[in-house]
Amino acid sequence: MSAEQVYRDLIAWLNKTWWGLPDSPELLPLMRVTYTPAEARLLTGLPFRGVSLSELAAMKQMDPAELWPQMEAMARKGLAFSGQRQGEPFYGLNDSFFVLLRSSFWPGKDDLRTRQMAPKVNRYFRDSFFAQYADAHTKGLRAIPIQRTIADTRQVLPYEDVVQVLEGQDYYSVSHCPCRHRKNMDEDAHTCQHPTEVCLHFGRLGRYLDANGLGRPISKDETLEILALSADSGLMHSVSNWQEGVDTICNCCACCCLFLEGFHVLGHLRAQDPSNYRVSVNPATCKACGLCVERCPMDALSLEPHGQATNKKGLAPELKAELCLGCGVCAHKCPSGSLVLQHRPETIHPPQDARENVKRFFSEKAAAQQKRQAGGVEE
Ligand code: SF4
Ligand code: SF4
Ligand code: SF4
Numbered sequence: 279m280s281a282e283q284v285y286r287d288l289i290a291w292l293n294k295t296w297w298g299l300p301d302s303p304e305l306l307p308l309m310r311v312t313y314t315p316a317e318a319r320l321l322t323g324l325p326f327r328g329v330s331l332s333e334l335a336a337m338k339q340m341d342p343a344e345l346w347p348q349m350e351a352m353a354r355k356g357l358a359f360s361g362q363r364q365g366e367p368f369y370g371l372n373d374s375f376f377v378l379l380r381s382s383f384w385p386g387k388d389d390l391r392t393r394q395m396a397p398k399v400n401r402y403f404r405d406s407f408f409a410q411y412a413d414a415h416t417k418g419l420r421a422i423p424i425q426r427t428i429a430d431t432r433q434v435l436p437y438e439d440v441v442q443v444l445e446g447q448d449y450y451s452v453s454h455c456p457c458r459h460r461k462n463m464d465e466d467a468h469t470c471q472h473p474t475e476v477c478l479h480f481g482r483l484g485r486y487l488d489a490n491g492l493g494r495p496i497s498k499d500e501t502l503e504i505l506a507l508s509a510d511s512g513l514m515h516s517v518s519n520w521q522e523g524v525d526t527i528c529n530c531c532a533c534c535c536l537f538l539e540g541f542h543v544l545g546h547l548r549a550q551d552p553s554n555y556r557v558s559v560n561p562a563t564c565k566a567c568g569l570c571v572e573r574c575p576m577d578a579l580s581l582e583p584h585g586q587a588t589n590k591k592g593l594a595p596e597l598k599a600e601l602c603l604g605c606g607v608c609a610h611k612c613p614s615g616s617l618v619l620q621h622r623p624e625t626i627h628p629p630q631d632a633r634e635n636v637k638r639f640f641s642e643k644a645a646a647q648q649k650r651q652a653g654g655v656e657e
Contacts, residue, residue, distance in 0.1 A: 438553055
């Protein structure tokens with residue numbers, strides 16, 4: 279079988295998982311640098327839900343002792359999932375979103391594979407891959423306010439308080455932000471000045487990443503320090519978009535984050551799900567320094583003439599309310615305390631758990647596709 283056919287077979291197999299691989303001139307070159315031909319052969323046919331080592335060895339007509347180290351090596355590259363079931367190793371397929379946009383960049387390596395992958399992923403992401411995300415209104419991440427930017431903290435729900443999210447965890451891990459590292463490894467992209475080792479994972483996911491060299495363990499205090507450093511440097515906290523079992527806090531910037539790039543570059547209406555807050559401005563105390571305008575990751579603020587402004591320029595921030603994610607990045611560094619987050623009129627509850635998030639995501643995606651096929655226009 280030709281090498282090209284080996285990759286085409288893997289593409290067809292990966293297309294059966296949640297995330298498809300839309301056809302594009304960028305796709306085959308990207309597959310070639312992401313997987314070796316031997317890896318592509320082994321992964322084609324590997325079920326997403328996992329099989330035991332002995333079942334996989336029978337499928338591949340291989341000796342389990344020969345197969346085991348190859349599967350473990352792929353788990354350490356983030357290409358396959360590895361676990362234990364009834365005392366035996368078992369393996370599952372990692373989908374294309376996970377491999378291309380997460381696991382390959384979490385370790386923060388600067389090696390040939392990473393440098394070859396980064397520009398190709400960046401082009402493929404924009405060219406066609408991310409379009410499949412536009413149809414779903416329920417996003418994978420939700421903005422969560424930076425501590426002490428909320429005006430009235432009495433009504434804050436547990437899933438909206440970044441410190442409470444940490445309190446409930448029994449394990450903490452940090453990886454490199456895959457979006458930022460991917461941009462930094464691409465000579466055609468800008469170099470981001472924000473810190474990179476700020477991608478936080480908890481519980482079972484954190485343990486798994488550390489065991490496979492995709493992250494490293496940290497203490498709760500170190501986790502809090504990373505959150506503070508991220509907030510100070512202008513990064514937006516985003517959490518897994520569900521209420522129970524939150525396992526991720528991203529610290530995102532407008533220049534690298536794939537979700538914010540979806541909004542700024544690809545024109546998707548909603549980058550991430552917003553928090554239940556929105557910023558509110560006191561024009562009378564504003565000094566018109568412009569820092570909030572500069573820091574907002576959504577370009578939701580601009581300095582405009584304001585009748586109640588008392589500064590010499592007569593300016594105060596004006597908010598495009600529909601763009602505000604309620605992250606508090608603007609309020610966190612305002613030198614005059616003129617910005618606070620206020621609760622929105624209505625509370626939107628995120629999906630209960632990861633399973634419900636995925637269910638909503640795919641039913642919205644399917645509904646939009648059906649509507650398109652029927653000739654309707656998706657809002
Ligand atoms: S979503 Fe944000 S923090 Fe997460 S990996 Fe991307 S930029 Fe980094
Ligand atoms: S950061 Fe504060 S003081 Fe500066 S422009 Fe914004 S609201 Fe005004
Ligand atoms: S205005 Fe911008 S920085 Fe401020 S809370 Fe809204 S999205 Fe965040």
